[in-house]
Amino acid sequence: MKVAVFSDSYHPYVSGVVRSIDLFREELSKRGVEFIFFIPAYGNIKKEKGFYRFFSVPAPTNKEFHLALPFSFKVSKTLREEKVDLIHVHSPFLLGRLGQKTGRKLNIPVVFTYHTLYEEYVHYFPFARTTARAVTSWYTLQFANKCSAVICPTETIRDYLCQKGLKTRSAVIPTGIDLEPFSQADSSWLKTTLGLKGKKVCLFVGRVAPEKNVDFLLESFQIVASKLKDVVLVIVGGGPELPHYQKKAEELGLGNSVKFIGPLPPEKVPIYYAGADLFLFPSVTETQGLVFAEAKAAGLPAVGVRAFGSKSMVFDGVDGFLTGLNPREYAEKVILLLRDEALRKLFSQNARKNAQNFSKEYTARLMYDLYQSLLVNPDR
Structure with missing residues (x-):
């Protein structure tokens, strides 16, 4: 053929x-x-x-x-x-x-x-x-x-x-996706290399652009950072709007709490998933959201917004949470998973299991x- x-x-x-x-x-x-x-x-x-x-x-x-x-x-x-x-x-x-x-x-x-x-x-x-x-x-x-x-x-x-x-x-x-690179990556590399030992790391992977709802992400994370100490948002991805979002993070007082990594070749991305504690992806324009599958393969619980792609990728209350388009509601779910170690571990196990479907x-x-x-x- x-x-x-x-x-x-x-x-x-x-x-x-x-x-x-x-x-x-x-x-x-x-x-x-x-x-x-x-x-x-x-x-x-x-x-x-x-x-x-x-x-x-x-x-x-x-x-x-x-x-x-x-x-x-x-x-x-x-x-x-x-x-x-x-x-x-x-x-x-x-x-x-x-x-x-x-x-x-x-x-x-x-x-x-x-x-x-x-x-x-x-x-x-x-x-x-x-x-x-x-x-x-x-x-x-x-x-x-x-x-x-x-x-x-x-x-x-x-x-x-x-x-x-x-x-x-x-x-x-x-x-x-190829599940193995995400499930076998070194989970200690990210925090060691970026100097984040002892911190909880939230991860975003995707195009840094309006259609990925990055403004909403930063506004929500500002609430998270105001409630929790030692939490960092790592943003992997590039795009023409990257300088705008870097400036916005500074304006929101998140200069030390958000790290913009920029674009990476696909083979280097799994190690970022492996070292994070939680995956954040509030995009409302996805038809699937391949990054959700990658997060599952790495055992990362995810917090998304109730939308077309995410509704089929995140099992609400099982391997992550889905919220309305409200920064405070979104931040509350992030805070819950970062504070509750047992719940996060359960969601992580469920995520790995559900990754097999992809x-x-x-x-x-x-x-x-x-x-x-x-x-x-x-x-x-």
Whole structure:
């Protein structure tokens, strides 16, 4: 089986979408699936066989992310020559749209992974955000209904899309992770290296940006730090808004209580999970929240906000807590878990157990089965 991947995000840019693509590619390759990629070009990246890069420009609101110009007269020819059986698109825009249109033209099944609640990113629009939200929501649904199948990371997201009018075939397939690096990492490294011995460490991992609700995180943590001594928030991740949040932490009097680590390569992230005591992730824009699975694998209880992605990833009162969008309520749950050692230990044990549902081997098998079924019956 040969699959063509069309994605607006790929290396050297790093994101949850990129990590998802890499993990499925790694596992499905073991099952004999071959991949070719249609992705944005970044600078002078060396050409690789099977990777077709499109001229791209930096996004106005994020210079690290490049927008591909999805124009080529060779795509259809390339897909025929490569004898592609199936197209997997990871965005409803630009290259994703090109992949969908080409698949329909060549009568090749098209799978779309609904990675993101796209309408929740309209804060990047300079104006008419209400209109932009409505148009984006309508457009993504229309795009999804023109695909052979839509992959939803959680049952909650599938229910949401069905309520909006999703008619095409759908499947719930979370992005899996390699559990071992998170469960086997050195738990003493973080506090020793950062000089945090004797302190309770809360961890955030993700893009440091408005859509991850970082303002809310800092405001909540200010309450936590005012109630507890020797507690530190470690923030792993980068983004164009990083200086803004560093300044905000200072303004909130958290200069000594928040450590911004910046972006890290994926292989270095597990050691941060392993050394923390609690995982904080109040984003309300996730379709899954892969970081919750990583936290579970490391045995970290999590505190999230009741939203689409987190509701399917955090079992409230079992391996973490979910709260409303209220900084004080959020802080109270954080304080409870930091103070109650026995409860935190119980949640930690439950988190490790529940992490098994997100092993990369299990989720890749679900994806492979979907691919196979579409080749047998693409119109079901």
